[in-house]
Amino acid sequence: MKYIEVEFCLEPLQIYSEILQSDLCDIGFESFMDTFEGFLAYCQEGLYSEKEFKLLIARFIELNPEVDISTKIKEIEQQDWNAEWEKSYPAVLINDFCYVHASFHEPIKEVEYNIEISPKMSFGTAHHPTTFQIIQLLQNEDVRGKDVMDMGSGTGVLAILTKMKGASYVEAIDNDEWAFNNAKENIDRNNSEIVVRYGDADLLDRDYDIFIANINRNILLQDISKYANHIRKNGVLFLSGFYTNDVDMLVEEAGKYGFDLDIQLSKENWAALRLIKNK
Numbered sequence: 001m002k003y004i005e006v007e008f009c010l011e012p013l014q015i016y017s018e019i020l021q022s023d024l025c026d027i028g029f030e031s032f033m034d035t036f037e038g039f040l041a042y043c044q045e046g047l048y049s050e051k052e053f054k055l056l057i058a059r060f061i062e063l064n065p066e067v068d069i070s071t072k073i074k075e076i077e078q079q080d081w082n083a084e085w086e087k088s089y090p091a092v093l094i095n096d097f098c099y100v101h102a103s104f105h106e107p108i109k110e111v112e113y114n115i116e117i118s119p120k121m122s123f124g125t126a127h128h129p130t131t132f133q134i135i136q137l138l139q140n141e142d143v144r145g146k147d148v149m150d151m152g153s154g155t156g157v158l159a160i161l162t163k164m165k166g167a168s169y170v171e172a173i174d175n176d177e178w179a180f181n182n183a184k185e186n187i188d189r190n191n192s193e194i195v196v197r198y199g200d201a202d203l204l205d206r207d208y209d210i211f212i213a214n215i216n217r218n219i220l221l222q223d224i225s226k227y228a229n230h231i232r233k234n235g236v237l238f239l240s241g242f243y244t245n246d247v248d249m250l251v252e253e254a255g256k257y258g259f260d261l262d263i264q265l266s267k268e269n270w271a272a273l274r275l276i277k278n279k
């Protein structure tokens, strides 16, 4: 059986790729594979309608004019999807300190923290520069005995890492049901003890020494005040999910709630910040 493969590039990627994938399911697309710039979508040739596809793209552009979208379509033979996916899914090694891998990769003995992730559709496999950089920042963070919040936890990888590094209490929150379930699965896989909750900043009901939020610029600008109410004096706030150009905006907003910028990282134009609460 032949398949139609469509390669999507989207900018911005977050949110819109989920919307688009759900629309594509309605016209017969059955599987998706994330890439750095978007995703690959697959549809059986017999179920594919060029007319429906073009209409869908036109409607998406009309509803979301702020998104840059490009597509490349090709016909491919049926393949062993799992094998293809495994080939295209490399594990990620961060500074010989943390190895984020899938079940089909062998852990590396010499690396301090091996984290096994079942990535599915959730964000948080360390391939993305935002996750990668927060892991870099966590390498030098003494989390032992501390209370940690991972807001927008995706796969739960950051929460799992802080627990492995000796945090005493770790909580993970995500407002996406799929990510919430995936984080629970990954936490079990890594024999970790983390409280996972489905929701957003409105769930916050205790205080933390370390607060991580890798989400996106607008959500962070909207919710920093809520985070601030639950971060102890001298506590640390890690932020990511936005471009280097947006750093000043985020630092200014965080400054209103008593945060001073301590470290700024940048990778492929994505930023990650470590801020300290001075009150």
Ligand SMILES: C[S@@+](CC[C@H](N)C(=O)[O-])C[C@H]1O[C@@H](n2cnc3c(N)ncnc32)[C@H](O)[C@@H]1O
Pocket: 122, 123, 124, 125, 126, 130, 131, 134, 151, 152, 153, 154, 155, 156, 157, 158, 173, 174, 175, 176, 179, 199, 200, 201, 214, 215, 216, 219, 241
């Ligand atoms: C960029 S991913 C980060 C995932 C993971 N923490 C990492 O660093 O790789 C952002 C996550 O935040 C979640 N999210 C988006 N808006 C949110 C909100 N308002 N509150 C909590 N989670 C949110 C998304 O569902 C997604 O899983």
